[in-house]
Amino acid sequence: MLAFEHLDRRAFLKKTGLVGGVFILGFGEATFTGASPGLKSGESGQLGVFVSIDSQGQVTIASHRAEMGQGIMTSTPQIIADEMEADWQRVEVVLAPGHPRYGNQSTGGSASIRRYFTYIRQMGAVARQMLEQAAANHWKIKLEDVQAVKHAIKNKKTGAMLGFGELASAAATLEVPSVENLRLKTEDEYSLIGKDVKLMWQEQIVRGETVYAQDINVPGMLIACIARPPVVGGRVKSFDASEAKKIKGVVDVLRMKDRPLPADVNPVSGVAVLANTSWAALQGKKKLKIEWELGENARHNSESYKQELIDKVNAPGIVARQEGDVHSHSFDPENTVEATYTLPYQHHMPMETPAATAYFEGDKCIVWTGTQTPQWGQRKVCQELGLDEKKDLDKVEFNQVLMGGAFGRKGKNDYTLEAVELAKATGKPVKVIWSREDDVQHGFYHSIAANYFKAELNKDNNSDFWLQRVVHPPIGWTFDTSKDRPSRGNLSQGFADIPFDIENLSCETQTLTTHVRIGWFRAVQNVHNAYALGCFVDELAVKAGIPTREMWLNLLGSDRHIDLTKEGFEGWRNYGQEDPRHALDTARMKHVINSVVEKSGAEDKVDKNEGWGIAFATSFNSYVAAATKVRVSDNLVKVLEIHTAIDCGLVITPDRVKAQMEGAMIMGLGLASSEITIADGAIEQSNFHDYPVLRYQHCPELFVNILPSDKPPGGVGEPGMPPVLPSVVNAIYHASGVRLRHMPVTKTHTFI
Amino acid sequence: MLRITVNGKLVELDVDPEMPLLYALRENLGLTGTKFGCGVGLCGACTVHLDGEPVRSCATPVSAALGSSVTTIEGLAKGEALHPLQEAWLDNKVPQCGYCQSGQIMSAVALLEENAQPSDEQIEDWMQGNICRCGTYPRIKKAIKQVATSKKG
Incomplete structure (x- = not known):
């Protein structure tokens, strides 16, 4: 294999083992297990993240x-490395393959640090403490009398130092300290x-x-391009591969297995052209003549579907959260704002399109892929091959490489399973x-999605009566076709978890038939919910004649922690986070809103045709406010600047938080221009x-x-997205007086 | 046999002359730093230099490169020494997923070779064919300006 061989676990152990005197640690989710160099540390079945130190002091950490x-x-x-007191210049990182021994590897929900911060620190602390113990043993002094200091252990009594490399082999023979006996660093x-x-x-x-x-690149591999049914649930009726097979380099043409719904993350059937080169496979695919059986989703048209969503969201719905009684109230039309917003289907569009390679060595299946969910992928490959997910798991070696963007798309391993299906069918690497x-x-x-709001303003420019609904096809349908409405988890993403202090509130949804595979997209349901709410709060502010910031602050009310299960939202999930320090906190919300306005100057005077828009959203235990300035003339929109303020708790790598926010602003603004539309069940783009x-x-x-914060780390990858689009749409209103409620902006306007 | 010069070395290719250069580089020559993004010249991930000019290798047949000299991302650094733009990319911590960056860098190199002191607008104009979905545009612009400014000094 090529340069990526070093990512392989066996090669990793071999490589680190070559130097001799090596310390290797592996960790399971709950138990820690150490291993000396003589033992293969993977064999306990408990081993997770590896930290190794060779006799030269080189530290290798598996990501x-x-x-x-x-x-x-x-x-x-x-x-x-921080917990270990390792010198960052002497730390190397390799990518871990998918395997349960690494603990949770499902990379989504902005969860890596948000949910596993303490666990990750414990890994470092175990390694440090074992090195400290090895040094204490060497000097025959107590553990308290030594201290790790930048890649070495210091004897606090004499000032003598022993390097990590010198201690590695001794440390490897020690018992692994239990979690209770670990000392974690203070902040x-x-x-x-x-x-x-x-x-x-x-x-x-x-x-x-x-x-x-x-x-x-695997020697002897075939490259496959697949023609898939244009409609979800469709299948091949018949096909003619004679022209495709005439292309030089095409080796075989195979019909993929039919796959009944639910779609799950399975391949979607079709016809595969296998060739010696990508070019031959691509050309061969173009020459296929296929007759499809499209199935019932061929009746799906997104334009009429959008109208169905609008109709449903304007009618009484199924209550997800209720407080007081909003329904028997007669709204005063003078002080009431009512609005419906829609956001079309969107696509992730990672720069790297999906790809995966699979082959067999004896009865072992070897996979090379880039996925957000390697362990789910490994289990799915087992199912595909009829293997027992527990007993036979090690018959699937699931290797990970970098992903060229993912944004949720690569949380589904359909492309990986296609490679496995074809490798099995051909007996060759594919x-x-x-x-x-x-x-x-x-x-x-x-x-x-369609979101509807109706709210009445009171004399304090706040609201006591608030009705909102959301209708959208749920992700759940992808896995279970009986799912006809958003889940509690979906509704916990910027909809029924609305953090306002409103006496009479009803949050409702409605059932709906789904026709395409719905998936997680950066920030998921927060995208349309925050868009709609962000615009509606702006509309309320305009109605009240006050700055939008003031409207937000009024609606958020006093500084408090909100437990929505006590405020009428049964089944609320705070992004899986039960730590009370992650409580929904209105003070943090108000702080980011105030910060973004003050820093951007969003309430300052602007030139004619210019305007500022602001919006706020909390998601994945972080808080983000956005402010956008635009200039609009004759339906031409120039976006001049976008600001965001984020409180994501403790920050680990400030530059990467900044990079994620930059990316979120760019992707969020992009949503103003993009839409996936569907005609007769097929995607039109x-x-x-x-x-x-x-x-x-x-x-x-x-x-x-x-913003500096003393709270534990929140999410970073996703929370930047949701408030961006509403800030842009609000800015267009304030610059031009034109209120846009149906996305994309480019239906009526052009960005310049 | 089709002869082209790639990163200073003459190579012979036994391929369909109509095949895009991208696949010859990636599959015949193992130069996988040049990436596939769209297949139709819309995204710039496959940008290489053909006799010094930036081209989209996914939409350039091998036949168009006959007798010419191709430079890919792998040919940019001189051994250990990175190209000043690659250095500027590191200084500004440009890459996120990294997938589009080879094409971005190759476009930027061609820009500075044509115009050593581009204005912001000229940078935007020149680079608009290179897409980055992660959103690294502001940093790319900064990196280009950093090199342009240092040349001025």
Whole structure:
């Protein structure tokens, strides 16, 4: 294999073992197990993240979370190295393959640090404490009398030092301390956390040396391009491959297995062209003649579906959260605002289209892919091959490489399973590559959604009566076709978890039939919920004649922690976070809103045709406010600047938080221009020309303000997205007086 | 046999002359730093230099490169020494997922070779064919300006 061989666990152990005197640690979710060099540390079945130290003191840390550009392969090792007191210059990072021994590897929900911060620190602390113990034993002094100081252990009595490398083999023979006996650093002792350390693999990236799933090359492999049914649930009726087979380099044409709904993360059937080169496979695919049986989803048209959503969201719904009684109230039309907003289907559009390689060595299946969910992928491969997920798990070696963007798309392993299906069918190594058209037309889309609000303003420019509804096809349908409404989890994402202090409130949803695969898209349901709420609060402010900031502050009310289960929202989930320090906190909300306004000058006077818009959203235990300035004339919109303020608790790698916020502003603004539409069940877009993403000339000046916080880390990858689009739409209103409620903006306006 | 020079080395290719250069580089020559993004010249991930000019290798047939000299991202650094733009990319911590960056860097190199002191607008104009979904545009612009400014000094 090529340069990515070093990512393989066996090679990793071999490599670190070569130097001799090596310390290797592996951790399970609950138990810690240490191993001396003589033992194969993977064999206990309990081993997770590896930290190794060779006799030269080189520290190698396996990044167990998937890297898609968010920087986790720097941030997680940074936390471990900090607890270890390792010198960052002497830390190397490798990517871990998918395996339960690494603990939770499902990389989504902005969860890596938000949910596993303490666990990650414990990994580092175990390694440090074992090195300290080895040094204490050497000097025959107590553990309390030694201290780790920058890649060495210091004898506090004599000042003598022993390097990590010198201690590695002795430390490896010690018993692993239990979690209760670990001493974690206090915040003032952090040496790397909160600092902008050198980022991992940046130089390899700028040299073009990093490996993505598209780059995998296995000797003798075939490259497969697949023609998939244009409609979800469709199948091949018949096909003629004679022309395809005439293309030089085409080796075989195979009908993929039919796959009944639910779609799950399974392949979607079709016809695969297998060839010696990508070019032959792509050309062969074009020559296929296929007759499809489209199935019942061929009746799906997004334009009429949108109207169905609007009709439903304007009618009484199924209550998700209720306080007081809003329904028997007669709204005063003078002080009431009522509005319906829609956001179309969206697609992730990662720069790297899906790709995966699979082959067999004896009865072992070896997979090379880039996925956000390696363990789910490993289990799905087991199912695909009829293997027992527990007993036979090690018959599936699930190797991870970098992802060229993901944004939720690569949380689903359909492309990986396609490679496995074809490797099994052909008995040869197979790399499946997706064209951009494949990617756009066979995605797991962000739900089209309609949000409705009706609220009455009181004399204090606040509201006592508030009705809101949301209707959208649920992600749940992808996995279970009986799912006909948003789940509690979906409704906990910026909808029924609305943090306002309103006496009479009803949050409702409605049932709906789903026709395409719906998936997680960066910030998920928060995208349309925060868009709609952000615009509606602005509309209320306009009605009240007060600044939008003041409207937000009024609605949020007093400084308090909110437990929504006690405020009428049964089944509320605070992003899986039960730590009380992650409580929904209105003071933090108000702080980011005030900060973004003050820092941006969003309430200052502007020139004619210019306007500011602001919006706020909390998601994944973080708080973000956005302010956007635009200039509008004759339906031409120039976005001048976007500001965000984020409170994401303790910050590990400030520069990567900033980078995520920059990316979120760019992607969030991009939502104003993009839509996936569907005619007769088939996606109408195909590439960057008709599903545009933001380019240079539309990228305004971006400003990020990361607010200091004494709270534990919140999410970072997603929370930046939700408030951006409403801030843009509100800015257009304040610049031009035109209120847009139905996205994309480009239906009526052009960005310049 | 089709002859082209890639990163200073003459290579012979036994491929369909109509095949895009991208696949010859990636699959015949193992130069996977040049990436596939769209297949139709819309995103710039596959940008390489053909006799010094930036081209989209996914939409350039091998036949168009016959007798010409191709430079890919792998040919930019001189051994250990990175190109000043690669250095500026590191200084500004540009990459997120990194996938589009080879193409971004190759476009930027061609820009500065044509115009050593581009204005903001000229940078935007020149680079608008290179898409980054992660959103690294502001940093790319900064990196380009950093090199342009240092040349001025």
